[in-house]
Amino acid sequence: MSAAHEQAFALRRSFIELRARERARAILDDASFRELLGPHERLKSPWLPPQGIVAQADDGVVVARGTIAGAPAVVLAIEGAYQGGSLGEVSGAKIAGALELTLADHRRGVATRPVLLLETGGVRLQEANLGLAAIAEIHAAIVELLPHVAVVGVIAGMIGCFGGMSLAAALCSHLIITRQARFGMNGPEVIEQEAGIDELCAADRRLIWSLIGGEQRFQTGFADALVDDDAEAIARAVREAFVAPRTPSRTLQIQRYRQCIASIDPGAAPGAAELRAVFGHGGSH
Amino acid sequence: MDVMHFDFPAATPVARRAHVGVVASGDLEVLIEPATDQAARITVTTSVQGYGTVWRSVIERFVARHGAAAMIEINDFGATPGMVMLRLEQALEASR
Numbered sequence: 001m002s003a004a005h006e007q008a009f010a011l012r013r014s015f016i017e018l019r020a021r022e023r024a025r026a027i028l029d030d031a032s033f034r035e036l037l038g039p040h041e042r043l044k045s046p047w048l049p050p051q052g053i054v055a056q057a058d059d060g061v062v063v064a065r066g067t068i069a070g071a072p073a074v075v076l077a078i079e080g081a082y083q084g085g086s087l088g089e090v091s092g093a094k095i096a097g098a099l100e101l102t103l104a105d106h107r108r109g110v111a112t113r114p115v116l117l118l119e120t121g122g123v124r125l126q127e128a129n130l131g132l133a134a135i136a137e138i139h140a141a142i143v144e145l146l147p148h149v150a151v152v153g154v155i156a157g158m159i160g161c162f163g164g165m166s167l168a169a170a171l172c173s174h175l176i177i178t179r180q181a182r183f184g185m186n187g188p189e190v191i192e193q194e195a196g197i198d199e200l201c202a203a204d205r206r207l208i209w210s211l212i213g214g215e216q217r218f219q220t221g222f223a224d225a226l227v228d229d230d231a232e233a234i235a236r237a238v239r240e241a242f243v244a245p246r247t248p249s250r251t252l253q254i255q256r257y258r259q260c261i262a263s264i265d266p267g268a269a270p271g272a273a274e275l276r277a278v279f280g281h282g283g284s285h
Numbered sequence: 286m287d288v289m290h291f292d293f294p295a296a297t298p299v300a301r302r303a304h305v306g307v308v309a310s311g312d313l314e315v316l317i318e319p320a321t322d323q324a325a326r327i328t329v330t331t332s333v334q335g336y337g338t339v340w341r342s343v344i345e346r347f348v349a350r351h352g353a354a355a356m357i358e359i360n361d362f363g364a365t366p367g368m369v370m371l372r373l374e375q376a377l378e379a380s381r
Contacts, residue, residue, distance in 0.1 A: 039316055042316075054308055054331065054360050055360065056314060081309030082307055082308050082309055
């Protein structure tokens with residue numbers, strides 16, 4: 001590492017190390033942060049305490065209003081340190097409700113910018129179908145927002161983004177990712193547990209990151225920006241995403257992805273390099 | 286999971302409500318708000334069972350030191366007593 005690199009590393013403010021509330025503050029313009037349904041409202045999970053689990057006062061989701069580059073914005077930040085960032089009935093409803101209100105804003109001519117800070121293993125298993133239903137509402141709201149506005153997702157790590165919320169990330173029109181992040185449907189531990197260690201060794205970090213790490217997801221076109229773990233760099237990438245030219249969302253490029261998948265022989269699982277060759281960097285952004 | 290309540294007389298008012306911390310492994314969140322009377326009323330919900338005596342000691346020391354007349358809610362996920370005291374004092378600082 002050169003001296004200049006060392007200095008840049010020392011000066012940066014890690015985004016990964018910030019908690020959800022501080023992450024939302026870092027994305028919004030200075031001093032514009034205003035929280036809705038904050039911890040003092042005590043909108044907690046009613047399902048965790050009967051199962052012997054301590055509930056957090058905000059159920060692990062921060063809904064923050066404010067501005068991004070002067071425009072009205074809403075940032076939905078998931079707290080990864082609480083129950084693995086899992087989404088239950090309440091936390092899921094906070095995100096879905098905020099996105100639906102954003103849609104209502106657009107329909108009455110207010111161009112609110114939605115940002116999702118994703119740090120989540122997906123649905124909260126203790127809340128099962130209620131969490132899944134909320135995640136489905138989040139998906140529906142994102143799809144409805146896409147014709148109106150860029151929907152920007154950020155996966156910073158270290159948890160990453162998995163399960164039903166990986167589908168929400170994939171629906172975003174712009175996805176910003178760091179090298180430390182992982183992004184996939186099933187997490188490595190789940191794959192190893194369900195399909196055996198011959199299928200995937202969850203302890204093989206080099207293999208895991210080569211397949212679902214942030215850099216690979218960027219190089220294969222599943223993320224649009226690869227940024228350093230730096231709060232200002234990530235906030236800048238979010239601002240740039242809202243002024244970038246709009247192109248057809250990945251979720252609308254059905255033919256293209258069908259062809260990519262058809263070109264893969266499941267009997268000969270492709271490695272990281274082959275996946276880059278198949279999917280390329282989407283070229284959509 | 287254990288739930289405990291502690292009430293102590295306390296005279297120093299807190300200015301505003303505040304929230305610090307996360308219900309993460311080895312950590313806790315603290316919600317503090319001004320009390321309506323001259324008392325510190327503390328509710329602890331903790332994932333660890335059987336540590337009532339330790340909780341009482343930590344909270345007694347906190348109230349003795351600061352005398353904050355406040356409603357305090359603690360949601361704990363296995364924090365050490367030192368961590369609990371730091372979060373309580375952080376919450377008090379944020380409520381000034």
